[in-house]
Amino acid sequence: MTVYQCEDSMESVFTAVYRAYEEKRPPEEVSLSMTDEPMLFAEFIPVEPDRERTRKVVSTLWRNFGEDDYLKICMALAAPDPEKGQAVYRTIVHGLRDKCRQGHLFDDLKDDYVRKTFELARGVLREYDHQRGFLRFKEVELIQDCRNVAEDPGGELWGEFSLCADAGASREAGARSVLYARIGPKNHLLTFLMPHFADRFPGENFIIYDESRKIIGIHPAEGREEEKGETSGTGKGEGIRKEQCERKGGSFRGSSGDAAGEQKPMTWYLASCGDGFTALDGLRSSGRELAYQELFTYFCLKIAIRERRNLELQRNMLPLRFREYMTEFQKNMKQ
């Protein structure tokens, strides 16, 4: 038995898949582990994520199984399950061996691994659908002293945003502000949420902070490519490590760009931040923000039909764990 030890990332799993094929090991003898759990009589091989190998695996998956099934595999890998690596590996093996046509990778749900991957992907997709709707932005002020708050490690980040706020101000009358959202999903959704919102709000500066993973997604408003090119390379803040996410973004929705080069590159970044990350704590809502929060809360109250009141149904459709982050369910609001 050979055990490839991967980190919890798509790149790492795909590299391990590549190596398992490269070393021509029989699939039944291979296991992908994401934990340090020891196994008797097994050869352990730690896997270093490798960009080139990942790219090759991605293009193979895309070519053989089509975009939808490839996305499903990506989604399965966003789940917090420690066995997802193994499930995905065996799903890929199953698909390649049976020569599944595009869009038919998940046909054989009798297979335990295929079903496992399918179920993981479905769970992630479900939460993604929820989160896409339940995420709430609030407009925050970019104030000068925010950058000085306790020499925060995100200082550089704010520098970038104040730049784009300036650019926005000069472009249009009325300064553009920054939208900020806090989420705490079970799965690693940020890589899926960012393209959705980047497509939806091309003209907005927004950041989404994933509390449970300490990751921020950053989207600067369109129209300032020059500055972005400069800042994305540096990333010298202590708590913040900028990942090269044009690639990440590209490998999901955009990466048909491999074949059709005309697609615009994704314009968002992911940054992982350390434990002492406090840059987002001192955010102050902009002046009109509170007014709109109140308006929406009032709207939600008014739109309910008293005669049909059904809190259980509401709870089924909108689980309580999302409400902590939602404007209309905050305690200080009138509801």
Place this chain on the structure above:
Amino acid sequence: MGALTVGQGMTLMEKLGILADAAKYDVACTSSGVDRRGNGHSSGNCVACGICHSFSADGRCISLLKILLTNECIYDCKYCINRCSNDVPRAAFTPDEICTLTMEFYRRNYIEGLFLSSGIVQSPTFTMELICRTLWLLRSRYRFNGYIHVKAIPGADPELIRQTGFLADRMSVNLELPTAEGLKSLAPNKHRRNILTPMRQIQNGIHANRNELALYRSAPRFVSGGQSTQMIIGATGESDYQILEVAQSLYRKFELKRVFYSAFVRVNEDRALPALPGGPPLLREHRLYQADWLLRFYGFQAEELLSESRPFFNVLLDPKEDWAVRHLEFFPVEINRASYEQLLRVPGVGVKSAKRIVAARRNGNLNFEQLKKLGVVMKRALYFITCGGRMMYRTKLEEDYIVRNLTCERNRIQFGSEGMTYRQMSLFDDGRFQRQVTPQEKLQVAVGQI
């Protein structure tokens, strides 16, 4: 063109309160089947499956900023809170207020788009023009690219409806009541012909637009999300059968995307309205939606589900179970052989699980365990299916037996209290007997100690 003068001195908050309150009985959904990617400069895109952004205390989804332009109305429909004879606070939004609200809510991800309806001010044409102007402002000046659902006002100038259609994703004309007689008794100002005319116009517009789009890819899209309508359930004496027949003909003849059913809520005191001591007929609405799904996705016909002699849905069984127990000649269905259409008719098997079954059985026979994992609801399906020629348990293919088993766990007391019991009576079958029976007590009964 004069502006509206109602509710001038009100704050935005007060107006929103009044006009959201007035719009809440309209039903809408963003799952229009339209995927529209962002265009890179203006705000907004559309997602085919729709996105629910919140859920209100009645459990209905909040996906659109659902408001009326104004609740001022010249009509006097008896069921409507905004009828002209009611003394309710009146308000009106200015187009700019609607646009600002929509944009600000949208960029905070509160909503998926705008749902705009209106009371009739001055005349239908005047109202339609106000709506059209608002949408134009929102699309061009505020550069909103998200979802817009708008009401077409019956009796308005067709040209205005056409113009509006190019700005909106979905249009709807409310049928309100399924029959012309119902409409006559409750909505004296509305006429069935007036309602169906714009519906037909939009349908023709969509057809013409489809041809244009085939020729010129970038031609403007006309009502890309199709049209929908809404019927009030329980305000007049129509049967479920009549309602379903109407819905079916709307789907066939007018190619509607959705027919919404809205349980009647008695908001006005009026002699012509039914009293509903048990609250709005929610179960009836639910059954109609279930049947609606059977019509659209499961290949059922209205005549199969109901008939003149059985004009109402079963309270205890859903329409598909009800159909299945009355047509046991089609069952049991062999999962590994049956066609997709046959599978769809099995209670407990939905569109998704039927597709999965068809895909999965290519690689070998399925068994019950796997079927459960594919998402089939076994507690409903097990009476109607075989896997490899075997039923899951020893069950009888009898109507009474199946009905008893399908209903007993759900609603024991209610089932027994109607006096139609199919079970062997036991000592604990008293409706007043609320407590759970302990195993010890059962033992005592068995050995005759109680």
